[in-house]
Amino acid sequence: MLPLLYLLSLVGISYSLNGGRNVAFPESTNGQPFPWNQLRLPGSTIPIRYDLLIHPNLTSSVFTGTMKTEVTVTQETRAVVLHSKHLEITKAFIEQENGKGQADIKQLQVLEYLPHEQVAFLTTEPLQVDKNCFLSINYIANFSDGFRGLLASTHFEPTLARMAFPCFDEPSLKANCTIKIRRKEQHIVISNMPKVKTLKLGSNLFEDHFAETVKMSTYLMAFIISDFQSISGTTSSGIVVSVYANPEKLTQAYYALEVAVKILEFYEQYFGISYPLPKQDLVAVPDFQSGAMENWGLTTYRETSLLYDPETSSASDKLWVTMVTGHELAHQWFDNPVTMEWWNDIWLNEGFARYMEFISVDAIYPELQVNDYLLDTCFAAMGRDAMNLPRPISSRAENPTQIKEMFDTLSYDKGACILHMLRNFLTEEVFWNGIIHYLKKHSYKNAKNKDLWDSLANVICFVLHCSQYDYYLSEHFDVAKIMDTWTVQKGLPLIIVEQNWKRIKIRQEHFLKCIFPDDPQWPSMQMG
Incomplete structure (x- = not known):
């Protein structure tokens, strides 16, 4: 259902969690104290894998779900806290070995706290530390x-996976997932991984089973139920690439297929890292809310961002399809395997993907002269940043509204441009080797700004064959210190050089487009 605004205040209830000190906890929907009072999940249980079954009814716009989650207990607790939004939990059980080689299965009490979009499953006895348990949940929603009609297409980024199934909906809480979807005979289902089998459950009811995903964040999981048709190709390394579209528009998908195959091959060669999945689907979704979405193995697009008709489409349309495809496929290296630790660093995902679309398209289609557009992008980003925007690229974001606001031109365009600057002053070879070091070191993990800067700093002398003196200098060449001024500090620097006969005076100011030194606001602006 559509998101609702709940105006509920925190109720000061004293509650002792895990035998610790008394802390004020909010009131859940049934009036009981909810056992957690933070926006981020407690970390006492960590997901390992999800086993998800969804049965959608596209006519009534209702779906039922069954989820079994394997979790590791990291600290003693009586509550497993997950994210859930607009899901009606009908039954919940937990199973954990009791130390005698037997499994205890216990029904759980369920509490909800709507303002934080969280649900807590309470146990009568503490869960054992360093042992896995299995949480089984039945629900309806x-x-x-946006999903009504003949098509069901998911889009979970940034915080909407919790509307499809109860989950640990934070980017650092990665897990494997096995997905099963029920459908009618006239429909097809596609998901992140290839379909491994189909069961016939009735005269017009089928259940598609998909291979287990790699370890990934919940916002990258996806499935689509439709009557689409597809065309396919294969990369030189054997990846099956398919483009899905409305049957009436399928002839407009051939250019996107050509681009996708070439760009996947380019990225594998450029990074020296194989694409980890056996297939890559690209889907043109009518009325898609975003321009595109990088779900791992199943990227989704507006029709205008994927379909190209040689007879009626313009040169600008062709460039747009090429660039968006390059962007989303770059995410299959930047974002999906190496994900930002938290949403404050979303620019690590989006800035890199934005920059790599220029690098990939310039290498494959030089006749498009996309480097001209990169300069336009950077000048436009500088112009916006000179308007005294309220935040730096990397800034605090906690609740879903703040997180969604991080997906702006700062994260995409300024992020791409400071990477372009970095590539030029470190040299192409250092930049390229540093990126590969970063991707390999943090694969299937999470990273933050400092991890990128460290990877770049670590390869400088390895690449440039430094002398002992140069090596000393590189040890004190602080990439993080330099780049933090561009990522955790807002705005742009303006260098002013004044010459008075033989003397030169140099000073730096915060460059502001519409505020001048005689403005009363000027001194305070120089502190940002």
Whole structure:
């Protein structure tokens, strides 16, 4: 169902969690104290894998779900806290070995706290530390308005996986997932991984089973139920690439297929890292809310971002399809395997993907002269940043509204441009080797700004064959210190050089487009 605004205040209830000190906890929907009072999950249980079954009814716009989650208990607790939004939990059980080689299965009490979009499953006895347990949940929910009709297409980024199934909906809480979807005979289902089998459950009811995913964040999981058709190709390394579209528009998908195959091959060669999945689907979704989405193995696009008709489309349309495809496929290296630790560093995902679309398209289609557009992008980003925008690229974001606001031109365009600057002053070879070091070191993990800067700093002398003196200098060449001024500090620097006969005076100011030194606001602006 559509998101609702709940105006509920925190109720000061004294509650002792895990035998610790008394802390004020909010009131859940049934009036009981909810056992957690933070926006981020407690970390006492960590997901390992999800086993998810969804049965959608596209006519009534209702779906039922069954989820079994394997979790590791990291600290003694009586509550497993997950994210859930607009899901009606009908039954919940937990199973954990009791130390006698037997499994205890216990029904759980369920509490909800709507303002934080969280649900807690309470146990009667503490869960054992360093042992896995299995949480089984049955639930029912409505599709949001965007999913009604003959098509169901998910889009979970940044914090909407919790509307499809109860989950640990934070980017650092990665897990494997096995997905099963029920459908009618006239529909097809595609998901992140290839389909491994189909069971016939009735005269017009089928259940598609998909291979287990790699370890990934919940916002990258996806499935689509439709009557689409597809065309396919294969990369030189054997990856099956398919483009899905409305049957009436399938002839407009051939250019995107050509681009996708070439760009995947380019990225594998450029990074020296194989694409880890056996297939890559690209889907043109009518009325898609975003421009595109990088779900791992199943990227989704607006029709205008993927379909190209040689007879009626313009040169600008062709460039747009090429660039968006390059962007989303770059995410299969930047974002999906190496994900930002938290949403404050979303620019690590989006800035890199934005920059790599220029690098990949320039290498494959030089006749498009996309480097001219990169300069336009950077000058436009500088112009916006000179308007005294309220935040730096990397800034605090905690609740879903703040997180969604991070997906802006700062994260995409300024992020791409400071990477372009970095590539030029470190040299192409250092930049390239540093990126490969970063991707390999943090694969299937999470990273933050400092991890990128460290990877770049670590390869400088390895690449440039430094002398002992140069090596000393590189040890004191602080990439993080330099780049933090561009990522955790807002705005742009303006260098002013004044010459008075033989003397030169140099000073630096915060460059502001519409505020001048005689403005009363000027001194305070120089502190940002």
